[in-house]
Amino acid sequence: QVQLQESGPGLVKPSQTLSLTCTVSGGSISSGGYYWSWIRQHPGKGLEWIGYIYYSGSTYYNPSLKSRVTISVDTSKNQFSLKLSSVTAADTAVYYCARGISSSWYKVLDYWGQGTLVTVSS
């Protein structure tokens, strides 16, 4: 069974860059048919999709965050990463990584990491 695990600093200063890594186990990030996403959840709020990456390196970002987001992949480590620049308190959230499937019939984010809380504060 595929498992995903987020890691990275839990506290980031305003104006700095938030950096998180998602380690995938139980399956290869290089196997086709899947894309690898980041989603966040503000405290007590709903879910917001940040973006995704294919193992090939192709990326797609939420237009509302596109100017500040970079997602990259390291297939040798079976990891993918998120960088969010110029953070403010509004970026305080639980950040999740997830695996996505996009077929002719359906799209789904099926496996999720446990999430990691990132607080933006000086």
Next chain:
Amino acid sequence: QSVLTQPPSASGTPGQRVTISCSGSSSNIGSNTVNWYQQLPGTAPKLLIYSNNQRPSGVPDRFSGSKSGTSASLAISGLQSEDEADYYCAAWDDSLNGRWVFGGGTKLTVL
């Protein structure tokens, strides 16, 4: 403000059947399949229903999904205390070059 609209709360007694609605538009639910997630307190969302009405392995058949036009519903029959959680609908949205969109979540209380 979430793109998909869900009622903020729902409730039922043990054994009852409850439904949670999710309303969208032609660019999301109207043209793509709907997924449902269950989020227990302090945990990550867990996939409950995908492709409108399909259950992943291990999800009890008490949970069912349906879709009609630009709306979808999640039904839970034989309500149990452990079903108390937040439930989210999700769909791919074809506008703005495409993005995942979610409902604001429905807090289900088992009375």
